[in-house]
Amino acid sequence: MDEDILQDFLVEAGELYENLNEQLVELEHNPLDASLLNAIFRSFHTIKGGAGFIGVTPLIELCHRAENLFDKIRNGERQYSSENADVILQAYDSVGVMLHSLQLGERVLEDVDPVLLAALDAAVKGTEMPVSAVAPASAASVKLKLPDGVDMDADISDEEFEALLNQRDQLITHEPTTKPVATTSPTAVPAGLDPDGEISEAEFEAMLASLNAGKTAQESALDAARAVGVLPTPSAVVEEVVAPVAKLPAPVKPNKLMNKPSEEVESTVRVDTKRLDEIMNLVGELVLVRNRLLNLRSTLQNEEIAAAVANLDHVTMDLQASVMKTRMQPVKKVFGRFPRVIRDLARKLGKEIDLEMLGEETDLDKNLVEALADPLVHLVRNAVDHGVEMPEDRIKAGKPRIGKLVLAAQQEGDHILLTITDDGKGMDAALLRRKAVEKGLVDEVTAAQLDDKAAFDLILLPGFSTKTEITDVSGRGVGMDVVKSTITKLNGGIDIYSVMGEGTRFNIRVPLTLAILPTLMVGIGAFNYAIPLTAVQEIFDYDAAQTNKIDGRMMVRLRVRSIPLYFMREWLSPSTHGGDLDHSKVVIVNVGMAVIGLIVDHVRGQEEVVIKPLGTKLQGAKGYAGATITGDGRIALILDLPGMMSRF
Amino acid sequence: MSVGNLFDTSSNAVDDQEYEGAYLRCVLFQLDAEKYGINVQRVREVLRVGEIRPVPGSPFDVLGVINVRGVIVTVLDTRQFFKLYSGPITDLSRIIIIEQQDQVLGLLVDEVEEVRDIQESRIDSVGTLSDDSNNRMIQGIAHIASEGVIIIIEPEKFFDGFNVGHGVGVPASSVIDSGDDDLF
Numbered sequence: 001m002d003e004d005i006l007q008d009f010l011v012e013a014g015e016l017y018e019n020l021n022e023q024l025v026e027l028e029h030n031p032l033d034a035s036l037l038n039a040i041f042r043s044f045h046t047i048k049g050g051a052g053f054i055g056v057t058p059l060i061e062l063c064h065r066a067e068n069l070f071d072k073i074r075n076g077e078r079q080y081s082s083e084n085a086d087v088i089l090q091a092y093d094s095v096g097v098m099l100h101s102l103q104l105g106e107r108v109l110e111d112v113d114p115v116l117l118a119a120l121d122a123a124v125k126g127t128e129m130p131v132s133a134v135a136p137a138s139a140a141s142v143k144l145k146l147p148d149g150v151d152m153d154a155d156i157s158d159e160e161f162e163a164l165l166n167q168r169d170q171l172i173t174h175e176p177t178t179k180p181v182a183t184t185s186p187t188a189v190p191a192g193l194d195p196d197g198e199i200s201e202a203e204f205e206a207m208l209a210s211l212n213a214g215k216t217a218q219e220s221a222l223d224a225a226r227a228v229g230v231l232p233t234p235s236a237v238v239e240e241v242v243a244p245v246a247k248l249p250a251p252v253k254p255n256k257l258m259n260k261p262s263e264e265v266e267s268t269v270r271v272d273t274k275r276l277d278e279i280m281n282l283v284g285e286l287v288l289v290r291n292r293l294l295n296l297r298s299t300l301q302n303e304e305i306a307a308a309v310a311n312l313d314h315v316t317m318d319l320q321a322s323v324m325k326t327r328m329q330p331v332k333k334v335f336g337r338f339p340r341v342i343r344d345l346a347r348k349l350g351k352e353i354d355l356e357m358l359g360e361e362t363d364l365d366k367n368l369v370e371a372l373a374d375p376l377v378h379l380v381r382n383a384v385d386h387g388v389e390m391p392e393d394r395i396k397a398g399k400p401r402i403g404k405l406v407l408a409a410q411q412e413g414d415h416i417l418l419t420i421t422d423d424g425k426g427m428d429a430a431l432l433r434r435k436a437v438e439k440g441l442v443d444e445v446t447a448a449q450l451d452d453k454a455a456f457d458l459i460l461l462p463g464f465s466t467k468t469e470i471t472d473v474s475g476r477g478v479g480m481d482v483v484k485s486t487i488t489k490l491n492g493g494i495d496i497y498s499v500m501g502e503g504t505r506f507n508i509r510v511p512l513t514l515a516i517l518p519t520l521m522v523g524i525g526a527f528n529y530a531i532p533l534t535a536v537q538e539i540f541d542y543d544a545a546q547t548n549k550i551d552g553r554m555m556v557r558l559r560v561r562s563i564p565l566y567f568m569r570e571w572l573s574p575s576t577h578g579g580d581l582d583h584s585k586v587v588i589v590n591v592g593m594a595v596i597g598l599i600v601d602h603v604r605g606q607e608e609v610v611i612k613p614l615g616t617k618l619q620g621a622k623g624y625a626g627a628t629i630t631g632d633g634r635i636a637l638i639l640d641l642p643g644m645m646s647r648f
Numbered sequence: 649m650s651v652g653n654l655f656d657t658s659s660n661a662v663d664d665q666e667y668e669g670a671y672l673r674c675v676l677f678q679l680d681a682e683k684y685g686i687n688v689q690r691v692r693e694v695l696r697v698g699e700i701r702p703v704p705g706s707p708f709d710v711l712g713v714i715n716v717r718g719v720i721v722t723v724l725d726t727r728q729f730f731k732l733y734s735g736p737i738t739d740l741s742r743i744i745i746i747e748q749q750d751q752v753l754g755l756l757v758d759e760v761e762e763v764r765d766i767q768e769s770r771i772d773s774v775g776t777l778s779d780d781s782n783n784r785m786i787q788g789i790a791h792i793a794s795e796g797v798i799i800i801i802e803p804e805k806f807f808d809g810f811n812v813g814h815g816v817g818v819p820a821s822s823v824i825d826s827g828d829d830d831l832f
Contacts, residue, residue, distance in 0.1 A: 285718040527701065572704040615713050615722030616751045616807060618706055627701075627713060627720045635701040635715050647705060 009050040010103055011270065016043040017096055018336055024092060025339035028085055037074035041067060047095065058112045059098050065120035066091050078126055087119045089340075273366065276327055283316075283323050284610045284629075290316045291631050324513060328363035331409040331418070334373050335360050338380055338407060345384045352391050352401060353384060358408035364416050365513040371490055372418070372510065375483040379420050379506050380405070382479070387424030387504055397501065399423065411512070415492075418508040427498040429455040439463060456496040460484040461593075488592075491517065491534045516608050519628075521636060522587065523602035524568045528636040530609055530628060531598070535589040535641055539603055542584040556586060556597050563588065565597045571644070591641045607631075611638060622647045671765040676798065677744065678759040680732045683798050685766060685790065690803040692745045692752065694760050697737050711756060714743065721745065723754035724806060729785055746803045753806055766790050771800055 020043050027036055048063035066088060072078040080088075094116065098109050290312055297309045335357050346353045388394075388403035395401055406421040429452040436442045436458045442450075450458070458464060462481040487494050492510035511518075519530035520539075547556050547565065555562040565586070587598045609628035614621060614637075625640035674685030675694070695716070700723050702712040709728040713720050723743055727734055735758060743754040771788040787802040 281718050288718075612718075612720045614703070615720050616753050617710055617722050617724075618703055618713065621703065621706055623705060624703070629715050629718060629720075633715060634699060635713055635720065637701070637703065 006054050006102065009054055010099060013047045013050055013099055014103075016047055017092075017099060018333075019043065020092060021340050022336045024085070024089060025343050027080055028082070028343070031080040034074060037070060037080075041070040041074060044070060056098070056102065056109060058109045059095065061117060062091055062095055062098075062112050062120075065117060065124060066095075068124045069120060072124060072126075078123070084123050087116070087123050090116055091120060271326075273327070276323070279323055280327070280610070281612070283320050286316055287320060288629065288631065288633060292633075325363070327366050327513065329366045329369045330360060331362045331364060331369070331416075332360040333369050334376055335407055335409070337373070337377070341377060341380060342384055342405065345381060349385065350390065351384065351388055351403060353388055353403045353405055356404065356406045358406065359410045362409040362411055362416060364409075364510070367514050368416075368490060368510055371486065371514075372508075375486045375508075376407075376418070376420070378479045378483050379508075380407070383420055383422040383424065383504070383506075387422035387426075389425050393425075397425075412509070414512055415509050416512060418510070419505055420508075421503060421505040423503040426500040426502055426504055427456055427459075427496075428500060429498075432456065432458050436461070436464065452498075453496070456498055459496070460494070490514065491532060493534070514611075517611050517628075517638070518606065518608050519638065520587065521604040521607045521630070522568075522585075522598075522600040523604055524572055524600050528604065528630060528634070529568075529600075530607065530636050530638045531587065531589065531641070532625070532638070533606065535591065537588040537590060537595065539585055539587050542581055542586050542599060544581070558588065558597075561595075563595055563597045565599055567599045569599070569601070571647070589641060591645050594645075596645075609636070609638065670768045672768055672771065672800070673763060673765050674798070674800065675744065676761040676764050677742070677757040678761060679726060679730060679757055680735065682730075683761070683795070684757075685764070685798045685800045686744065686746070686803055687800075688763055690746050690748065692747045695743045695745060695754070697741045697743055697756070700756075714754060716745065716752075716754075719752070721752050721754050723756055726755045726757055729806070746806065748804060748807050751807055755806065766792075766798065766800070 020040060023036055023040050023043070027033065027040065030036065044063045044067040048060055048067060051059035051063060069078065069084070069088065073080050073084075078084065094112060101109060290309075293309045293312065297306050300306075338357070339355055342353055342355050345351075383405055388405065389397070389399075391401045394403065404423045406419070408419045408421070410417050429450075432455045433447040433450060436455075437444050437447050441458065441461050441464060447455075459480050460483070464480065484494060487508060487510065490510050491514075492508060495507040495509075496504070497507070498504040517530075518533040520533050520536050522529050522531060547554055548562065549555075550562065554565040554567075556565050567581075581599065584599050584601055585603045587600055587603070589596060589598060607630070609630075611626045612628060613619060614624060614627055618624075623640055623644035623646075625638040625643075627635050627637050630636050672685075673688045675688050675691050676683060676685050678684070695714075698714060700712040700714055703710065706712070709724055711723045711725045714723055715721075725734055737756070738758070740759040741756065742760040743756055744760065745752055745754050747753075770792070771790045773788050774786050785801050785805045787800045790798040790800060792798060
């Protein structure tokens with residue numbers, strides 16, 4: 001199996017697979033949408049074609065049947081009933097499983113569940129679900145296998161492949177075809193005539209022989225004779241050979257022609273993200289050079305140089321923006337999976353839910369798109385499970401029977417705001433307070449002091465779950481705190497709003513890109529360090545009079561609280577003790593749920609930095625999120641506060 | 649600044665004695681009193697020593713990091729590997745950037761001399777004098793009549809072992825450089 005081809009296939013099939021997800025759910029709403037049906041048909045067809053190319057038999061089996069079913073549906077011979085939808089979605093899921101195992105490096109896949117194949121066959125035939133045992137049995141016995149000795153890499157044309165599959169189908173179903181001659185002949189013809197046909201006659205013959213193994217001896221002998229003889233011995237065969245040639249260019253099956261990759265106009269290029277990172281890196285360097293030139297311009301006072309530098313300034317800015325854009329992907333990539341998630345979940349729970357998605361075309365950084373997928377899935381599942389009520393309860397509460405879930409994305413300055421809103425029962429702040437106390441997460445006094453908004457935040461604590469029973473949907477209490485920490489890691493934030501009886505809204509704010517991090521640059525000793533700005537609460541002058549030593553730890557009084565202090569100089573070089581702290585500053589930061597004060601020598605100001613990984617041997621170094629290069633070309637280390645705390 | 653520009657490899661490149669058989673092209677450098685050679689194919693470039701930014705809490709053999717055209721490169725205190733005392737950085741000090749697959753490392757050395765072809769037949773294995781860790785850094789020893797001993801080192805060994813001196817953390821930057829494209 002050619003690895004390069006396989007990888008290309010996986011990328012292409014992966015995209016089709018993702019699109020199918022959305023299309024299939026949409027189809028349930030518009031089962032007669034012809035263009036949608038065609039699109040789905042084509043997707044299965046293309047995946048099948050690719051699978052045939054790399055020789056993944058189970059995948060071919062599956063896609064071929066799905067394709068056949070959709071062929072019937074779009075021709076109006078079958079309906080996309082909810083029974084058929086269940087079978088198709090099941091098939092779709094196993095396509096996903098197979099693609100996933102291929103991606104994980106498995107090269108020999110398990111056979112498809114014969115029950116699923118039978119169900120698909122039954123759906124194609126239009127009979128009821130579990131048909132006779134004959135179909136699955138024969139499906140298992142007559143496999144489309146390339147015989148040994150056939151070069152897997154040899155090209156086989158679409159037509160040949162189709163014909164092989166169709167032929168096999170006939171073997172399985174034993175249905176008398178109206179024109180057996182016309183259906184078998186295309187297999188023989190392209191070998192000699194198709195321009196794409198690089199397959200040798202011998203190979204082709206062997207292939208046919210293996211296919212025909214299921215036929216009677218006489219039949220296969222006849223077929224072999226046909227195959228060997230593109231030779232026109234019996235006059236009947238001559239007709240077979242000629243007829244399909246005339247047919248091919250005619251638009252008998254326009255879908256098949258449309259599907260040929262050669263006819264698609266490619267306007268995109270696939271690029272490895274590593275390469276984009278390299279470009280980003282170099283652009284970052286260019287920006288630094290420009291900054292130096294801008295400094296020089298003011299000292300040199302030469303008009304011509306000034307004009308050229310101003311020009312460079314503009315070009316660099318545009319270049320930076322363009323490169324950033326190449327890393328952007330529409331939020332749709334994440335949102336796309338939700339219709340299916342919600343459909344399945346709502347069906348399982350017996351709820352009725354309408355999903356509305358807004359701002360799907362909003363772009364954000366590719367890495368963010370991937371990182372956000374899991375937290376969002378979790379929130380959506382929660383909204384369906386805990387938020388939206390059962391239809392009867394909704395009617396009792398005077399709400400429309402069908403619940404509503406809105407997923408929205410929009411850009412807000414240098415941030416993206418994602419909201420998940422449901423019109424369900426809302427959260428009970430009093431209940432949350434009580435639960436938190438019961439679970440020992442907060443004490444009673446603190447709980448009583450929390451306002452409603454803060455009470456909602458309790459669900460983000462580790463170990464909090466209001467469902468007493470564990471379901472496989474949600475409610476294991478390991479979700480929300482993971483959501484919170486994932487979003488924090490992305491330098492984002494999460495806000496919860498809820499009104500009893502009216503619904504709940506989750507607001508998630510994340511930066512547009514992960515490549516640039518807003519930081520507070522501080523000086524400790526001779527060196528600069530960058531603290532992620534999202535963690536910084538406030539900064540004030542160090543005043544020894546405001547500190548106390550409590551239980552062996554230095555604390556600073558800040559309004560009505562005492563906050564533990566960490567002396568950065570000691571942490572960074574334990575040999576230096578004490579020293580002059582007169583002009584030091586205290587930077588108050590949030591680390592997880594805790595608030596601490598860092599003592600630094602200087603505060604240099606706010607700076608947006610490009611995060612670069614530390615070099616070899618330092619990649620796992622605790623306390624650092626990476627390094628960056630400051631405007632003067634020097635290196636500043638970016639602090640990772642939770643990591644730093646664990647080292648203190 | 650590449651090695652090719654730095655050294656004129658046409659002259660001096662061949663050992664003065666009659667020349668036959670396979671040879672190893674090496675960058676020769678000085679460390680304390682000894683002369684070392686490193687396979688030129690593993691050397692990406694040789695840099696003058698600029699500012700080396702220390703990384704508090706890093707393994708003992710790491711001097712710090714430098715900025716090589718926008719990429720952060722770790723610099724090792726090469727003397728540590730050969731159980732020598734750390735020496736001062738002088739005008740002659742250089743950082744040899746070596747590479748292995750995607751990884752790069754800087755080696756701080758006292759002086760870089762030249763690029764030299766050394767006949768492989770002249771390189772003797774050091775055998776098992778001891779199983780010291782620094783012994784494993786050494787690929788062999790070449791005896792050259794005119795100038796004595798050249799210690800040939802194995803650059804791979806610098807990338808090995810004691811990567812993280814203090815536990816494995818998950819820095820936020822790991823989110824950035826993951827190029828994996830998980831479609832499912």
